Amino acid sequence: MTIEEGQDRRVRRTKQRLQAALTSLIGEMSYDKITVQDLIDRADVGRSTFYAHYETKDDLLISGLDRLTVDMELHMADDPSAADAILPSLGLFRHAAENHERFRALIGSRGIDLVHKAAIDALTERARAAIDRRSAAGEHSSLPPDARAAFAAGSLMVLLTWWLDNDMPYPAETMADMYRQLTATA
Amino acid sequence: MTIEEGQDRRVRRTKQRLQAALTSLIGEMSYDKITVQDLIDRADVGRSTFYAHYETKDDLLISGLDRLTVDMELHMADDPSAADAILPSLGLFRHAAENHERFRALIGSRGIDLVHKAAIDALTERARAAIDRRSAAGEHSSLPPDARAAFAAGSLMVLLTWWLDNDMPYPAETMADMYRQLTATA
DNA sequence: TCCTGAATCGGATAGTGTGTCCGGTAAGAT
């Protein structure tokens, strides 16, 4: 549930504020230390108002996640290698580099597990589609497609996490190359 | 801090009880729903007694983790392919198959993130050592050892997780083979 | 066996956070 158009202005404003409060707070403290009280204080919104829109703190987080995954998908589509790779990683690495503050807070070993999992799910789905496309095109692999997809998505996240954790010691292009090399056999 | 020898019998008994209570409860409900009250009820131990030994619930969990990682290491050492692979996976897959209830509760998408991370850390360290050994033996790789280690550990966990989540549709041997194939270029 | 110190009990307590409720108010929609 991203913020939709056909709602009362007040509703949009409130959701907007809460989302902003969350991202702003995530930058300051670890996610699980954030309380609902913190959120409504920062958003300057009444307590009951929060619960009128979201069940829990996690709910608010997940609501905002759509944008993240959509963004990821979007940037992966721009990748010049999108055609031949199961998961075109260059666009993703570039996107992560551009938004590294946000990405570091959300993904990575100090990130939020919920987000991490959501990202993996999105990537797995994409990988699965690419694999099916390939096999429809006549490519044969002895490995089960599910496992290949899980591997492709998981190992990409592993590299991305490592990269973010280590302050991005290489350019996005190098990372994409690394990923391609490491998963060449898949 | 595993349960050590040189302590008062009562201390050992208490810790033993609490550890048992935790593992037993993990089998019944998700880890984050478990409260300290649940633990001391199940262990039949006073509240203050719990806090005399552990700071928090996580503390208790982490204390018991040593055994898990040591077990993993142990079983990986028994692996016949231990010599030539960066991470010998067969022993691990077999060990996971034998204790699949426990492993499913701890690792995997429905598992406990803390445990997952601890396992990755242990594997990464092991992989790092193997890589250093190789490079000392004259092997050259264009990829940074840190990244290789993170990739080896992470992708092994990905496969293990996928395997456990999907009710182990293949024997451990097949999984180990899969892992070897998928990471052949590393 | 007896004694001493340590561990445990158990119940009280302060503190924090959650989630719900409701009457009153303010702001949007038509």
Add this chain to the structure above:
DNA sequence: ATCTTACCGGACACACTATCCGATTCAGGA
């Protein structure tokens, strides 16, 4: 202008945490 809906804000019941302390039990050495 009026009707509708969202919001406020404070109160409330509840759950869980973490600490404390006097009383009790128990382990292990003399």
